[in-house]
Amino acid sequence: MLRRVVGALVSGGVLCLAFPTFDVWVAAPVSLGLLALVLTGVRPRAGFGLGLLAGLAFFLPTLHWAGVYVGNLPWLALATLQALFVGLVGALYAWLSRPGHSGTVRPLAFALVWVVVEGLRARAPYGGFPWVKLAFSQADSPFGHLASLGGAPFVGFVLALSGGLLAVVASRARDRMPLGSLALPAALAVGLGLSGLLVPLPTDGPTAQFVGVQGNVPRAGLDFNAERRAVLDNHVKATLAAQAEGAGQPRPDLYVWPENSSDIDPLRNADANQLIRNTVDQIGVPLIVGGLLEEPRGYLSNVSLLFEPGKGNTDRYVKRHPVPFGEYIPNRAFWRLFSDKVDLVRRDFYPGSEVGLFTVPAASGQEIRAGLSICFEVAYDDIMRDVVNAGANVLVVQTNNATFGYTAESPQQLAISRLRAIEFGRSVVHVSTVGQSALITPDGTAHQVTSLFTQAVVRGALPLRDSMTLATRLGESPEWVALLALVVLLGRRLRVRRQRAALSD
Template sequence: MWRRLLLSAAGGLCLWLSFPTLGIWPLAVVGVALISLATCGARARVGFLCGLVGGAACFLPVLHWTGIYVGPLPWIALGVTESIYVAFLGLGIAILQSAAPLPWLPRWVWPASGPRVRPFWVALLWVVQEGVRSSVPFGGFPWARLAWSQSNSPLSHLASIAGAPGLTFVVALLGGVLAALVQRWAPGIVGGRRSDAAAYAPRRSLRALWPALAVVAVVAGSIWYPTPTSGKKLQVIGIQGNVPTIGLEFNAQRRAVLDDHARTTAKAAEMVRRGQIPAPDLVVWPENSSDIDPTRNPDAMTEILHAVAEVKAPLIVGAVLDEPAPDVSNTSLLYLPGQGIVARYVKQHPVPFAEYMPYRSFFRHFSSKVDLLTVNFTHGKKTGLFTIPTRSQGNVKVGPVICFEVAYDGLVRAPVEKGAQLLIVQTNNATFGRTAESEQQLAISRIRAIEHGRSVVHVSTVGVSGLITPDGVVHDRSSLFTSKVLSGAMPLRSSLTLADRLGNVPEHLAYALAVASFLLAAIGSRRRRTAVRADTTSPRGRQLV
């Protein structure tokens, strides 16, 4: 037992280290392999415990930024909640890796029992775990998915095939294959007997090297997988204006954040006049860049309109609007020169416990921190799609995505399906301090760029911001808590990737196959029990007993 728990903890720590800021992407494969080995041959309850330990070893350090200003309770509660999903994953893997053989199925579908590491089913259940974790409760929390750890990996190019679920499947499959290779060459790693080695003979033959060759082939193939970056160029400026105060009170000084972004925009306009950067077709401010409602505060509206006139280009502003009362709205506002606000997008997925408080009276029993959130953000009902008139490219369709929405598959895919040629991710990371959260979010935007074949303008109030081309490469990257003008020519693309065409089919297929796998395991278990009863009741069996 202790060896299994140590393997699980090591696996969870490897998963953590695969995410930014360290971002050692091969450790995601190692982490899956260690958890697969820890649960192989384990009883279901032991698999659950191994998954819980591995999940906690990953999520508690990955999500430590959630408690940076509100204390450890929300951080630990979220980390443990996310770990429970991995606990059920461990339970499922333990069941399938110990399931009885089914002679009427091909071995590549349902390998002989041993117990054996079964890479395909490990990968499948990992996709299911992430899908469920990204959906429930309260709309889920799809942070720290295996796919997000691969922004610097050659495997990232595969995101355009089956999206984030497909990339997670590949990473987990490689982890399962690595575990199968280790098990073949070291069958006693989780406490098995050395005599069990006979079950894996001829383990030192060339045939035993197929898992290693498969890993090499997948990684090599992904390096050469095409990621198109061609397209007409749109000149974009991103404004990272910074904030006066780090932490929850970043917008405590009325108009300070707005002033910072207006000032940085004026700097950008001056850089254009001096010929230091090209004239923009579009300027993007981040989430919460207007810290007061410009539709109800004439001074704020005047300052934004002045910035639009000065930079002489359409401007997308992130603002909190005091509507619909008593709630507020986290919005993207499109300003055009000489016209003012012509379109808006309201965030569809406010973050529970941060932008709205579900069951406030219930959760107050656990922490008074729930009352730090005095108002609730409303849920937007429509997909965002702005039509931007430009001098060089005519009308360009832009899809706005606000903050954590970038982690939700459907919310990012929807504007692309409606014709968005460019994605913008507006975020505010001021409430997370100098932690890994900003880097983790930028990594998600990089995978999204590849998945949808779109350039992404990722702009934060405080950083890390960057202009991302469809191959996932970050250009003109900023650092934390500085003001910066980001400028670049972003390729515009209209074609849909295979991931866009498939939509959520890969995830739904994974759910169906997971249900089928447990039905097969139940059938195999029933056949085994029937065979045992038949053997013990036969004359020969009674004689042996």
């Protein structure tokens, strides 16, 4: 058991290496292989404990950014909650791997348990927290290509299956079985790892010119927008500078500012409204602004606003999935018993109900249909799928990473946008107040990646694509198939257990 405990901790630590800023993608299947080996043959209670240890060893360092400015309690609470889901993986898989107390590695069972529990983690509690899903570490790997076939869940399934096969190889080698018995699972694991290279990632299509403006903020931290006018001014100055520097280059079709670029309500504050309208009229190009609205009564709204030359604000998108404990406090009175930090969120954000899609013409005669997501929304499969199904031919991700300082949070988010580009076959304009910002082509390649806490601009042509990937067409069905298959396995295991109990009587 001591070896298993150490193995569980090592497994979680190795999985950290797959994510930014380490970016060693092969660490993911290796980590899961070690975890499957550790869990195989133990009792469910021990499996839960081992899974919890692996989860803590992974989530504590990977989500360390959650406590940079608000203290250790929120970070520890979030990491522990997420680790409990890995504990559930351990309990379920341990139960499935002991039908005859033989302790045989079962790669398919392990993969099904992983993808089903990861899907649960993405949905609960309070709408879930799908950050650092397994697939989001794979934008640079052959596994990542598989996102276009079945989305992030399918990538996670194949990674876990590969890890389970590696565990079979390791267990047979440990038991000194003939080398021939190692060949098939080893070949299958490698084959799965390379299979993504057979999946094409097209980047063709008509193009439009985009400019993303990273205006920067006066300071990092929770009070990044204490000087709200300074943040707005930064984005205005950077936009006008980009226009001047772009003389002689192709005319932009759309400018994009990040989330929180105007925390002064630009629809109620005449000064802010006029400043933005003057900027849009001067550049002569539509602009998407990330702002806060003082509405509805008693709430705030986190919004994307479309401003057009000579027209002012013509469209809006209200963030559909505000972040619990970041943008609203669920069950505020209860959580205040544990920490008064909940009152740092003085007013809750109100969720929108409409899918975000802005339509603007491009100089080439094409139509830009920009599918919108704000900050953490990029991590939610359904929100991103909704905008593609609504007709988006390019994705726009507006975010503000100032509240997480110089941490891995921003690179982690950029990695999610890169996988989304592959999953949906869409270009992505990923723009942050402080970085990292980038233009991403539909093959997941990030171009002109900016540095943190600098003023910068990303500009260039991106393909506008309308074709639907298989992942888009399948939607949530891969997860439902995995759930059904897991229920079948659990049912069979229960029947075997009852039959054994009946025979023993």
